Amino acid sequence: MLSIGELSRRTGVKVPTIRYYEQMGLMAAAERSGGNQRRYGREDLERLAFIRHARDLGFEIERIRELIALSHHPKDACEGADRIALAHLADVREKIDKLKKLEHELERIVSHCSGHTVEDCYVIRALSDHGLCDHEH
């Protein structure tokens, strides 16, 4: 059995975060030692690795909860998991698009800044005057 610190070291998930996941119901309530400390087995390790991996990929906790539920029904169709992953992918793409627009707008603003005082600083002026923008945002 692993202590919470050991589990943390092996998964790269911080100790308070593990406790947080337990509180959120992502991790099952851990077994306890005589002195009320958490003890983890191999299954816990695997589940935490799963959670960590999914978080790294940007899945929300609620989605991870759903994915865990699905993984407990191996006979069910994997449509659910697929749908969750595709929705997330769409989400990621949307964020990329928005950030790229921001990137271009910022590039434009910064590259125009040739002044040496705030009076003719394009950064400040562009922010003050929406009319200097290319498009809505």
Added chain:
Amino acid sequence: MLSIGELSRRTGVKVPTIRYYEQMGLMAAAERSGGNQRRYGREDLERLAFIRHARDLGFEIERIRELIALSHHPKDACEGADRIALAHLADVREKIDKLKKLEHELERIVSHCSGHTVEDCYVIRALSDHGLCDHEH
């Protein structure tokens, strides 16, 4: 003088958000009517538009506070504003890079999912087994 609702309509910033900006010190504490309601002038309108614009571009409130402070010293060099904008641009680019890596990983996972049950669902398996990943994330 404008009421907070009028100001909201003209800038597209919601009423509670305007009050929030005042609380955060981004907006100066507004003048009040006899009945203690906020009243705004042209300067307030301009400042709120500036804030809105900067938020739309993704600047943090703390950065906006700095930009406002800079804009009040028109004789100072605009280096500061430039630095803030460039740092933000770098930030945005970093986020884009990270999201693109996520995008590719998710695409790979989703496209491999040919199974019909969770047992051979690549989405679930990829999340369980880090070894199925291309690279760290």
Added chain:
DNA sequence: GCTTGAACCTCTAGTTGCTAGAGCAATTAT
């Protein structure tokens, strides 16, 4: 067996940028 220090426990509050709601006062329109 005792002591020390690290790791553990629970609980509360803070982070960011708002948003929602309760309960009441002021303003505006009819």
Added chain:
DNA sequence: ATAATTGCTCTAGCAACTAGAGGTTCAAGC
């Protein structure tokens, strides 16, 4: 004059943690 709308303050909630206080347990060395 009255009703509808808008305004006020204050508190709490969101997501996903992180930090700290104040106290307990564990493992190792002497």
